[in-house]
Amino acid sequence: MNAVSRPAGSLTILGLGPGAVAWLTPAAQAAIAEASDLVGYAPYLAQIQDHLPGQRRHASDNRVELDRARHALDMAAEGRSVALISGGDPGIFAMAAAAFEALEAAQASGSTVWDAVEIRVEPGISAMQAAAARVGAPLGHDFCVISLSDNLKPWAIVARRLEAVAAADLVLALYNPISRQRPWQLAEAFQIMLGHRAPSTPVVLGRDIGRPGETVRLTDLARADPAEIDMRTVVLIGSSTTRRWVRADGSEWVYTPRSYPGEPA
Amino acid sequence: MNAVSRPAGSLTILGLGPGAVAWLTPAAQAAIAEASDLVGYAPYLAQIQDHLPGQRRHASDNRVELDRARHALDMAAEGRSVALISGGDPGIFAMAAAAFEALEAAQASGSTVWDAVEIRVEPGISAMQAAAARVGAPLGHDFCVISLSDNLKPWAIVARRLEAVAAADLVLALYNPISRQRPWQLAEAFQIMLGHRAPSTPVVLGRDIGRPGETVRLTDLARADPAEIDMRTVVLIGSSTTRRWVRADGSEWVYTPRSYPGEPA
Numbered sequence: 001m002n003a004v005s006r007p008a009g010s011l012t013i014l015g016l017g018p019g020a021v022a023w024l025t026p027a028a029q030a031a032i033a034e035a036s037d038l039v040g041y042a043p044y045l046a047q048i049q050d051h052l053p054g055q056r057r058h059a060s061d062n063r064v065e066l067d068r069a070r071h072a073l074d075m076a077a078e079g080r081s082v083a084l085i086s087g088g089d090p091g092i093f094a095m096a097a098a099a100f101e102a103l104e105a106a107q108a109s110g111s112t113v114w115d116a117v118e119i120r121v122e123p124g125i126s127a128m129q130a131a132a133a134r135v136g137a138p139l140g141h142d143f144c145v146i147s148l149s150d151n152l153k154p155w156a157i158v159a160r161r162l163e164a165v166a167a168a169d170l171v172l173a174l175y176n177p178i179s180r181q182r183p184w185q186l187a188e189a190f191q192i193m194l195g196h197r198a199p200s201t202p203v204v205l206g207r208d209i210g211r212p213g214e215t216v217r218l219t220d221l222a223r224a225d226p227a228e229i230d231m232r233t234v235v236l237i238g239s240s241t242t243r244r245w246v247r248a249d250g251s252e253w254v255y256t257p258r259s260y261p262g263e264p265a
Numbered sequence: 266m267n268a269v270s271r272p273a274g275s276l277t278i279l280g281l282g283p284g285a286v287a288w289l290t291p292a293a294q295a296a297i298a299e300a301s302d303l304v305g306y307a308p309y310l311a312q313i314q315d316h317l318p319g320q321r322r323h324a325s326d327n328r329v330e331l332d333r334a335r336h337a338l339d340m341a342a343e344g345r346s347v348a349l350i351s352g353g354d355p356g357i358f359a360m361a362a363a364a365f366e367a368l369e370a371a372q373a374s375g376s377t378v379w380d381a382v383e384i385r386v387e388p389g390i391s392a393m394q395a396a397a398a399r400v401g402a403p404l405g406h407d408f409c410v411i412s413l414s415d416n417l418k419p420w421a422i423v424a425r426r427l428e429a430v431a432a433a434d435l436v437l438a439l440y441n442p443i444s445r446q447r448p449w450q451l452a453e454a455f456q457i458m459l460g461h462r463a464p465s466t467p468v469v470l471g472r473d474i475g476r477p478g479e480t481v482r483l484t485d486l487a488r489a490d491p492a493e494i495d496m497r498t499v500v501l502i503g504s505s506t507t508r509r510w511v512r513a514d515g516s517e518w519v520y521t522p523r524s525y526p527g528e529p530a
Binding site for chain 1 (some may be wrong): 282285286287288289290291292295311332354355356357358359361362363364365366368369372377380381384385386388390393394395397399401402403404405406407408409410411412417418419421422425426428429430432433434435468509510511513514518519521522523524525527
């Protein structure tokens with residue numbers, strides 16, 4: 001019984017947060033320090049400074065999430081302590097779902113090779129949270145989080161969800177808003193929102209938050225220009241109650257109040 | 266000009282994460298260490314071990330968010346370095362929105378007393394992220410975050426949003442699911458979801474995640490019982506694609522795949 005004699009390794013799927021080391025949780029930091037092998041998209045691995053001398057790094061391209069998860073699981077099955085590294089929160093449009101897809105598919109196919117691997121997920125600060133914090137509290141009331149990528153889902157589903165969210169007056173956080181392969185979807189998303197919300201609805205564009213060159217721009221639904229937005233940007237679109245507000249010192253803030261019209265605050 | 270001669274204090278609105286110190290970000294930890302005054306709901310303040318000897322603590326009841334924010338701003342206006350402390354992420358159903366409501370209302374009323382206060386928000390891990398990590402990756406695809414509290418919004422709005430989210434097949438995270446004052450809303454929320462989803466749809470109940478006595482229970486929409494859920498629980502309800510899956514070792518996991526039917530994965 002090879003599976004029994006093999007030492008059981010572990011796979012910890014963790015998130016670095018949005019870039020700054022100041023947002024890396026102690027739990028994720030500890031998981032990195034304890035790992036024998038680090039697997040992840042090359043720029044994420046480059047961010048990690050405090051690695052053990054003997055640690056092996058396995059950098060990969062960003063597109064092949066399932067392959068990366070399988071590679072990490074294979075090493076864990078050999079008894080290694082593997083950290084599979086995402087940016088942000090691994091549970092939000094990141095590696096955790098890919099790892100479970102790989103695990104379930106293997107088990108369904110009758111494979112037992114990964115059965116003894118101990119699995120753990122460590123949460124992280126996601127990009128929308130960091131972008132929100134920079135401008136105030138746009139996610140302070142009910143909100144929705146949608147990936148605009150239609151690589152893995154039909155655009156009709158994305159559009160239907162955007163319509164529903166727009167009609168229900170929910171704040172919206174958009175991940176993967178635009179890429180060379182998906183150039184027109186973001187403009188359509190803005191149009192769908194404009195079908196239900198005022199042109200002056202606040203829009204926050206947070207790019208590379210927590211990284212060198214970070215930018216945060218405030219605009220509105222009428223003026224938000226997809227040409228000025230890229231895949232490293234998280235887009236936050238306000239609800240009808242979201243406030244864009246200028247303090248006496250000229251600083252601009254965006255927040256969504258806790259109360260909704262119809263009841264006393 | 267009293268406002269000019271007064272030393273400018275600061276207000277940092279920060280989140281402790283879901284309870285465990287291992288999830289407190291270094292940035293939030295530093296903000297606590299640098300503060301002269303800590304303001305927050307008493308149990309949150311009690312969680313903080315590493316405070317400076319001279320630090321003042323101002324514990325308050327959980328209900329009076331606006332009063333707490335005003336108190337924190339008043340002390341900051343006196344030149345103190347104040348940390349206003351939330352659980353989880355201060356930007357998600359927590360203190361940040363309340364602080365900006367207080368600030369804008371004061372400015373609108375002509376008050377200049379808080380004008381010189383430097384404001385900063387520090388994000389934290391929110392309860393849904395910690396609960397999701399414990400069971401796998403239920404938030405791995407598009408999702409929605411709704412507070413079931415109708416203290417500050419009409420139930421009709423909540424119900425409309427739940428209908429929209431249910432119809433659009435989004436994963437749903439529910440905060441403030443139930444309390445003595447709001448005993449029936451959660452059952453109605455489950456009913457609304459059942460109008461669009463299978464009775465077997467996975468439901469995750471994460472209570473006090475990261476705290477002593479933490480529990481995570483997996484159930485489904487047909488069996489989820491509001492009588493077994495309280496206000497310290499975050500409720501995650503899957504979409505039609507969310508998988509509840511048992512590994513060979515008997516451990517149970519919940520995840521939402523990255524792909525959606527209609528396109529090849």
